[in-house]
Amino acid sequence: MSEHNEGDLFRQFVGDVKPLKQTVRGDKRPAAKDTPGLIERRRAAQELGNKEGNYLARQEHISPVKPWDLLSFKRDGVQHGVFRSLKQGKYVIDATIDLHGRTVQQARQEVFHFLRECVERDIRCATITHGKGQHRDPPALLKSCVNHWLQQMDEVLAFHSARPQQGGSGSTNVLLRKSQAQKDKNSEKFNRKTSRK
Template sequence: MKQSNDWISFSQTMNDVKPMTQDKVINKHNSLEQQKKLKRLNAIKAESQDDNTLTTEFVEPIDPYDYLSFKRDGVQEGVYRKLRLGKYPIDAQLNLHRLTLSEARIEVFQFIKDCYQHNVRTLLIIHGIGQHSKPYPALLKSHINHWLPTLNTVLAMHTAQKHHGGYGATYVLIRKSADKKRENRERHSKRFV
């Protein structure tokens, strides 16, 4: 009888207590996979919303020891030769070592854009040779080779001389901004008056 009195007493004491809701058990592995998936979706969404025209899609791979070379129509041969031989002073440089392809894409686009806006003409982009990059050798170098000619502000590019990084770096010549062109026209027109 004592046991039933204890039960009644316990029941009366606990009468106003409500059961707790069960917290969901989180499987760490699934949670990490969900986070990775969400991160990828956010990166794709961010890439589609920005004005960056460079792509991280597959590009034709090149050999780590290939020369990069590009010149737009209208660039004088002497100007290109001087760029190719590293005879222009380097006004700015960008080092892409240890960056992912997505990070490099953003950095290259912003760097070229900033240099154009600030009338910086001769650049050096250090990308490395990429002998051990995955999924194929020279991954970043291959993308640099693809990206730079697609940017309208880039007039020419060429693999750097050995003392500037050789196969692991590229000289880039940027077109003059509209302000710089106007300034040059005014300066030259005063000379002939």
């Protein structure tokens, strides 16, 4: 078939097809609707937190940080190289939680249970996305709360604001302690190695 005939054949085949209209995409995605399951999980988490004694501070006891501040904390005993790797985003993130759209009370419950569950599941590094809160009143409220809460939790060894490609100062990478089961497993493994020598 010649080029001329192929072009005619193509026009004949797609003749009545009209191109789609181009729409401009916005930067903001529509807010996700809370599903009945999500609402029930939040309610259950709040009830569980009340029973377990969620000790995280309430909003009125928290010192504010600024929207663009970097969050950084390291417990005594955490090696400098380990903390540097956390700051540089070198650890694999095994779990994340997004607090956008949450009230302080909801975020308080969710952070508490999220980090407890991470330790139970032997997750060593997690990310909490809290946003910068630059257009809120007061500014950076959730960010300030997360900064304070993480320092209160013994499960947290260190934390640092995420790298720009991971969410920047609107997210925080958290290094968690090992679960007791993992500590026992490592101890047993170490004892076997030393007994062979």
